[in-house]
Amino acid sequence: xxxxxxxxxxxxxxxxxxxxxxVEIAIDKAVKSLASLHVPMAQMVCSEDQKxxxxxxxxxxxxxxxxxxxxxxxxxxxxxxxxxxIASDMERMADLAVNIAQVTIELKENNLGLFKELEDIPxxxxxxxxxxxxxxxxxxxxxxxxxxxxxxTDDQVDQLYFAIxxxxxAYLPGSNENAEVALKLCFVARYLERIADHATNxxxxxxxxxxxxxxxLN
Amino acid sequence: xxxxxxxVQDLNLYYGDKQALRKINMEIEEKSVTALIGxxxxxxxxxxxxxxxxxxxxxxxxxxxxxMIHNQNIYDDEVDVEMLRKQVGMVxxxxxxxPKSIYDNVxxxxxxxxxxxxxxxxxxxxxxxxGAALWDEVKDRLKDRATGLSGGQQQRLCIARALAVxxxxxxxxxxxxxxxxxxxxxxxxxxxxxxxxxxxxxVTHNMQQAARISxxxxxxxxxxxxxxxxxxxxxxxxxxxxxxxxxxxxxG
Numbered sequence: 001x002x003x004x005x006x007x008x009x010x011x012x013x014x015x016x017x018x019x020x021x022x023v024e025i026a027i028d029k030a031v032k033s034l035a036s037l038h039v040p041m042a043q044m045v046c047s048e049d050q051k052x053x054x055x056x057x058x059x060x061x062x063x064x065x066x067x068x069x070x071x072x073x074x075x076x077x078x079x080x081x082x083x084x085x086i087a088s089d090m091e092r093m094a095d096l097a098v099n100i101a102q103v104t105i106e107l108k109e110n111n112l113g114l115f116k117e118l119e120d121i122p123x124x125x126x127x128x129x130x131x132x133x134x135x136x137x138x139x140x141x142x143x144x145x146x147x148x149x150x151x152x153t154d155d156q157v158d159q160l161y162f163a164i165x166x167x168x169x170a171y172l173p174g175s176n177e178n179a180e181v182a183l184k185l186c187f188v189a190r191y192l193e194r195i196a197d198h199a200t201n202x203x204x205x206x207x208x209x210x211x212x213x214x215x216x217l218n
Numbered sequence: 219x220x221x222x223x224x225x226v227q228d229l230n231l232y233y234g235d236k237q238a239l240r241k242i243n244m245e246i247e248e249k250s251v252t253a254l255i256g257x258x259x260x261x262x263x264x265x266x267x268x269x270x271x272x273x274x275x276x277x278x279x280x281x282x283x284x285x286m287i288h289n290q291n292i293y294d295d296e297v298d299v300e301m302l303r304k305q306v307g308m309v310x311x312x313x314x315x316x317p318k319s320i321y322d323n324v325x326x327x328x329x330x331x332x333x334x335x336x337x338x339x340x341x342x343x344x345x346x347x348x349g350a351a352l353w354d355e356v357k358d359r360l361k362d363r364a365t366g367l368s369g370g371q372q373q374r375l376c377i378a379r380a381l382a383v384x385x386x387x388x389x390x391x392x393x394x395x396x397x398x399x400x401x402x403x404x405x406x407x408x409x410x411x412x413x414x415x416x417x418x419x420x421v422t423h424n425m426q427q428a429a430r431i432s433x434x435x436x437x438x439x440x441x442x443x444x445x446x447x448x449x450x451x452x453x454x455x456x457x458x459x460x461x462x463x464x465x466x467x468x469x470g
Contacts, residue, residue, distance in 0.1 A: 003467060071426050073453045076466050212455030 019055040020136035026097035031125035033104045045101035052094040059087040082205040089198040096191040135202035147206035151217035157196035164189040220247040223417035229283035251418045253428035256438035270306035307380035311392040313372030315364035327383040350378035370401025390420040
């Protein structure tokens with residue numbers, strides 16, 4: 001039997017898809033703006049964050065109305081609870097992308113340049129973007145295996161993070177310009193690492209939807 | 219785990235050639251609320267009525283298997299069915315007060331069971347009406363006709379009437395389906411009060427009601443008990459696909 005509820009659920013999924021696509025773009029642009037010190041691109045990441053915030057509110061609102069009017073149970077209920085959690089995770093990811101974009105703007109404002117070409121940070125960004133992408137797809141398709149494998153990728157992100165921190169701390173002693181830039185890049189690495197953690201949360205939400213059990217995937 | 223109030227073993231029920239219940243096994247704890255859910259014709263009301271042998275009254279019904287209450291199979295020949303129905307009371311879908319006064323409705327059962335003493339009857343009537351959360355609303359008009367009460371009050375009167383013979387188990391067959399939301403809420407809250415002293419088994423078509431008021435829920439389909447589990451588990455993460463499809467409204 002086709003249910004009105006299923007249509008509403010599709011609407012929630014569409015909103016999440018749009019949010020996910022925007023978050024992926026935000027991460028991509030934030031890191032690219034940093035690598036090229038491209039301020040307009042960084043500013044775009046900041047200004048587009050508002051749309052992502054609005055999407056989160058829209059998802060919360062839709063879910064609250066569905067719970068109030070349809071009294072969903074079982075998997076229907078889990079899908080909705082997870083949708084709210086995923087939206088919240090994505091909203092945080094977008095904020096972290098803004099934090100990265102702000103580093104670009106600060107560097108430029110203070111006339112600071114990168115002392116070397118970025119390698120590991122863009123690599124980290126690529127992996128986290130893929131994690132976000134897989135997270136949303138696993139929600140849409142109910143693909144628990146994809147969710148679990150994306151959570152495993154978080155280890156790669158963590159390894160890159162520690163490698164970056166180790167490399168950058170070499171620049172920290174002293175108070176020259178390089179130290180200041182290195183410190184900011186450490187923050188960027190930290191932001192990306194947090195984004196990957198939120199992607200792992202999404203994977204855990206998928207396991208919850210499909211099995212009804214809370215999972216700790218990392 | 220509490221003591222068992224009811225233990226059902228391999229219960230089959232046939233209406234003539236048609237099997238209406240298939241191999242039902244179920245244990246119901248004392249002082250708990252058990253909800254029976256399922257689409258119309260699934261056997262849930264039939265099952266409820268086996269618990270105090272109300273099906274005995276229907277011609278052509280055949281039952282095998284056991285229903286143990288206090289280590290006694292209630293289908294044994296020596297069981298006194300009237301005593302069984304005193305022990306296992308019942309409240310029906312539509313409130314069905316006798317065309318008598320409020321007082322006489324409640325005193326009816328105790329009188330049948332031989333209580334004549336006026337002050338003893340007064341005591342039982344007050345206690346039962348209090349137990350059914352109706353006393354404050356009717357204490358000044360106990361001699362009024364019960365049929366003058368509102369639907370919700372009539373249903374609580376029927377509960378008081380069931381309580382008056384001091385049962386251990388209360389069976390409720392869709393007790394709120396004819397009531398407005400406020401009266402429904404009162405009955406639901408009353409059920410929560412009653413379970414402190416009674417074991418309650420309730421048939422309901424309102425799944426949210428089952429979710430709200432019961433400790434355990436059994437899902438019936440086509441005469442089979444498909445799933446029986448803690449209510450929060452059954453409604454949040456049912457183990458059976460058919461249960462999931464039913465409670466999420468995919469069929470039925």
